[in-house]
Amino acid sequence: MRKFLSKGDREMVTRLRSALVAPPRAAVSKSRASVKRWYGETAPLIQWGEMSSPLGTLFVAVNTRGLCAVDFGRRETDFLQRLDPQARLEKNPKAVQRVTKQLLEYFARDRTKFDLPIDLSVLTPFQRSVLDIACRIAPGRVWTYHRVAEEMGRPKSSRPVGQALARNPVPIIIPCHRVVASDGTLGGYSGGSGLKAKRWLLRLEGALS
Amino acid sequence: MPPRFEDLIEQHHDEIFAYLWRLVGNERQSDVVLEVEDLTQEVFLRAFENFLRLRRDSNYRAWLYKIATNCAYAKLRQSKNRREKNLTFMATDTTTSPGESIQKRLCTLVDALPAKQRACLTMRYLQDLDYSEIGSILDCTEESARANVYQAIRRLRAAVEEER
Numbered sequence: 001m002r003k004f005l006s007k008g009d010r011e012m013v014t015r016l017r018s019a020l021v022a023p024p025r026a027a028v029s030k031s032r033a034s035v036k037r038w039y040g041e042t043a044p045l046i047q048w049g050e051m052s053s054p055l056g057t058l059f060v061a062v063n064t065r066g067l068c069a070v071d072f073g074r075r076e077t078d079f080l081q082r083l084d085p086q087a088r089l090e091k092n093p094k095a096v097q098r099v100t101k102q103l104l105e106y107f108a109r110d111r112t113k114f115d116l117p118i119d120l121s122v123l124t125p126f127q128r129s130v131l132d133i134a135c136r137i138a139p140g141r142v143w144t145y146h147r148v149a150e151e152m153g154r155p156k157s158s159r160p161v162g163q164a165l166a167r168n169p170v171p172i173i174i175p176c177h178r179v180v181a182s183d184g185t186l187g188g189y190s191g192g193s194g195l196k197a198k199r200w201l202l203r204l205e206g207a208l209s
Numbered sequence: 210m211p212p213r214f215e216d217l218i219e220q221h222h223d224e225i226f227a228y229l230w231r232l233v234g235n236e237r238q239s240d241v242v243l244e245v246e247d248l249t250q251e252v253f254l255r256a257f258e259n260f261l262r263l264r265r266d267s268n269y270r271a272w273l274y275k276i277a278t279n280c281a282y283a284k285l286r287q288s289k290n291r292r293e294k295n296l297t298f299m300a301t302d303t304t305t306s307p308g309e310s311i312q313k314r315l316c317t318l319v320d321a322l323p324a325k326q327r328a329c330l331t332m333r334y335l336q337d338l339d340y341s342e343i344g345s346i347l348d349c350t351e352e353s354a355r356a357n358v359y360q361a362i363r364r365l366r367a368a369v370e371e372e373r
Contacts, residue, residue, distance in 0.1 A: 005359075005362070008366060009359075009362045009363075009366065012362050012365055012366050012369075013334050013362065015311075015312075015315060016315060016319070016330070016334060016335070016365070017334065017335065018312065019311075019312040019313075019315040019316055019319075020231045020315075020316065020319065020331070020335055022227055022230075023226060023227055023230040023234065023242075023245070024242075027226075027230075027242045027245070027246070028222075028223050028226050028227070030242075030246065031222070031226050031245070031246040031249050031250075032218075032222045032223065032226070034246060034250065035218055035222055035249060035250055035253050036218060038250060038253070038254070039214070039215065039218060039253070039257070042257065043214065043215075043257070080213075081210050081213075085211060085212070085213045085214060085260065085261070086213075086214050086257065086260055086261060087213075087214075088215060089213075089215075
């Protein structure tokens with residue numbers, strides 16, 4: 001097999017390049033606009049915003065089903081990268097106002113429970129049931145991973161429970177920080193600055209002195 | 210980090226359009242712009258439908274080219290069938306007609322190449338893809354992609370020289 005083209009072959013390539021010209025710019029632009037328009041009409045829309053909080057900049061995102069992401073202690077690009085990659089993103093502080101208002105009330109100790117529709121459709125049914133149980137833990141109290149597993153009727157599933165809690169897309173709103181290890185340590189926390197944030201949240205709620 | 214779908218449109222729309230233009234637009238139909246535009250939309254529609262199934266470490270550019278190639282093949286098959294049914298349509302007649310420009314003549318000869326050779330040649334020398342990418346797009350080895358390009362050039366040269 002020859003790897004290099006002969007002089008005649010190279011001349012043919014040059015002729016081809018001038019014969020099979022690039023498409024007219026106007027046609028390319030028209031097509032790009034039309035693909036973008038189709039994408040805008042088809043792709044799910046995620047609206048997001050940010051707010052200052054005692055835990056640093058806090059990002060929130062909503063879709064048509066409800067709140068779909070909360071994160072803090074990360075860069076904006078990292079937060080956006082974790083959202084549904086198929087979705088169209090739009091920064092829209094108004095669209096997330098209800099969420100940010102409730103979070104501000106929570107940080108000011110004026111609110112202990114959130115009243116928001118939440119979209120957990122990216123999770124498995126098991127992960128969803130773990131988060132449902134986490135929602136039952138009262139502010140100021142903590143449960144162990146084992147207790148959550150017991151509540152689910154699967155007392156030997158402490159580890160999968162921990163893994164499911166780590167997938168919580170809306171920390172603080174679904175209080176996975178209220179679940180700790182049986183040995184008295186805090187266990188893990190995937191939100192923002194990790195255990196430091198978990199400790200801070202538990203102190204805010206009065207579960208830790 | 211894998212790209213977001215809207216980044217794929219931003220980064221690759223223009224080259225996919227150009228690729229389809231060169232691969233299918235050669236058919237010299239009056240409504241070629243519309244046809245290529247329609248085909249480009251189909252590529253991104255198919256990509257959108259399968260986007261979440263793709264592995265995070267995939268080569269997204271090669272994947273788009275693969276979809277575009279499959280769409281173009283289907284289109285070329287359709288055009289070929291149409292021409293075969295319509296005996297009066299002589300667009301792919303490879304004999305020279307008087308007054309035909311050399312460039313147009315070359316386009317006609319490229320149209321007459323086997324689809325795979327045409328795709329390999331277009332990707333290598335007009336879209337500047339490397340052979341490993343072409344191999345992954347066409348599910349063949351790098352050597353096979355190289356051989357297809359080489360055969361296409363030989364064939365074109367032979368046709369041109371025969372007419373002199």
